Amino acid sequence: MRIIDIHAHIYEKVAGITQGQPMSSTRLGRVTIGNQEVQFLPPSFEKSQSTAETLIAYMDWCGIEKALLMPNPYYGYHNSYFIKAVKTYPDRLRGVALVDILKGEQAARELSVIYDEGLLFGFKIEVNSTFQCAPQKRMTDSDLAPVWDCCNQYHQPVFIHLFKGCDIEDLAVLVKRYRNIRFVICHMGADACFYQTAKTENFETVLSITRDNSNVFIDTSTVPVYYQEEYPFPTSIAIIEKAYKIVGPEKMMWASDYPGMLNHATMKQLINLVLNGCAKIPPNHKELIMGKNAQHLFFDN
Template structure:
C-alpha cells in the first residue's frame, strides 16, 4: 500500500477557505509568496523581476506586507501590482488553471500515479480546511487522512482549544498540522515552546495525535534562522517526548550530508519521523531522476533508519517541477541500496503505523 504523506486538496484559493475573511486568508498567501524561493516575474512579458516582491522589509509581522492588490490569478499564479505593473509567482504548476484541487481531482491523480492513500496537510496558505478535509474523508473512506489546523498565535485560547477538540473528536481528523510561520500574525512575539502554550500541547498529548511540523527559518528563511528553530524544536521535545511527530518538507541536502549539532540531536529523537520531499525544491534546477540526491538519501537512511522515514510528494504543487509518478519513482531509483521491505515502510508502512492503520485497507479517514 503506497501512502503519500504530503498532499493538498482545497477549494478555489481566492476565498476565505475557513478563515474569518478573504483578507485573513490572503495575508498568509502573500507571506508565502513574498518569501518563496521561486523567482518573481513580470506578467506582461514573463521577465524576471525578483526585486519586486510584495514585501516592504523583513517579514517580521503583517505590517511588512505591501498593499499591492495581492490576488489569486490563474494557471498556478499568485499575482500583485506595484507601480502600475503586474507581477506574479509561479507557485503552482501552470496546469492548475482554476486554482483549486478538489478531492476528485486528487483521487484521479492518485489513481494515475499508483497512490492508495494520502495525508492531507493543512497549511494556512490553502485555508483552514478542517471541515473540507473531514467531508472528503467521509465521502471517500480509506483514501484520505486529514490533519487539523490551528491558529498558532492563539493556540493558548479556549476558542482554539475547542476548535481542535472538534476537529479531532467530532470531525474525525487524525493529527495536527503546525507551522511556526503561523506566529507571524503576532510578530513572532512568542515561540511555539513558550510556556504560555503548554496547556495547548497538553491537550494535543491528551488527544493522542501526531503533530506534522512545518518549520521554517523565521522571520527570514536563512540557514541560521532554521537551525535556531530546530534548536527550539529540541527544547519543545524535551518537554513533550511522548507526542509523535513528523518533520515535513525535509532538510536541505547540505544539512543532511554534514548535520550540525542541533539537527543531529533532532535525528536522535525517536518520536520524530522525517519526510523525504525533494522534487518540490530540487526539481526546479535539476533534472529527473535527480542522481545528485543519492548520497543525501543514503545519509538520511544511515542517520535515522528506514523505520523513521516517510515519503511525500507535495501534490499538486510538485507538478511545477515533475509528474506525480516521477515524484515517487526518483526514490526507488536513488534508494536502490535499501531492501524492498524497507522501501515499503518509507512509502506507506511508517505512516500507516503512525495512524495505527492496517495495510489491508482498513479505513483511515
C-alpha cells in the first residue's frame, strides 16, 4: 500500500519559541527552553537535530514513499533547510513554507516570492507558537488578511494546528471566505478538541466543518499524545474511526508527526494505528487515508 506522511518535521537545530522562551538544541535529544533542559527527542538523536537523511532512512525502513515537511515556529524558521532537502530528494519530499504572519503585508510579500520561486508551497499556522508574542491575536484579524489573500490567490493549502475554542470559530469563517485554500486541520483538531480529556463538542464542530466544506481535510496524527496512551492506542483508534464515520475517507490523511512522536511510539506503530488498528475502516478506504488522498492533493501536479 502506498503510504504518504503529510506531517514530518526536520531541522538542523531547534531554534524556536515556546512558553515565551527560546528553545535550542543541546545533545542526546535534549533541548533547552529558557534555562531549563528537557528531553525533547529520544536520546538516539545525538545532536538533537532532525535531518532530512534520517527522515528518509525512516521512510525507507518503514515503507513510506513520500512526506510533507511541516514547519512550526515551535521548531524555528527553517525554509532554507527545507529547500535544500526538497532539492536533494525531489521525488520523496515537498516542503511547506513558513513566514511570520504577524508581519501582515510584508509576510504576504515574502510568501509570494516563495510561491513564485516554486520550491516550497503552502503555509502553516500553529496557533499557540505563531501568536506566542501576541497571544490576543485571532486568525481572522484584519491585519493578517494579506497572508490569507496571498494563499488564496496562489491556490496554496494552509495547515492549521488549533488550540482554543475560538480558533474553531475562526476556522469556520476562513474556510468560507477563502475557497481556493485547502485547509488541513492538524492532529484531528489537536488541543482545541482534546487535551487529557475529550472536548467532544469542539471535536464534533471540527468534524462538521470538515464534512461540510469541500476545501477542508484532517490529518490523523498525534492523538495518542493528547490521551497519554500507549500502543495499541484504543482511544485514538475510536477517535479516528469516529472521524471516518462523519467526514468519510476522502477527507482524511495519515501523518506521523515525526520525530516528536517517536517519544510515544515507533514509526511502524504510528502506521499501524490506522492500518491495523482502525478495524471499522475498510481496506480500500485505508488506501485513500494512508496515501492516495495525499498523492492526489500534494503530488499530482
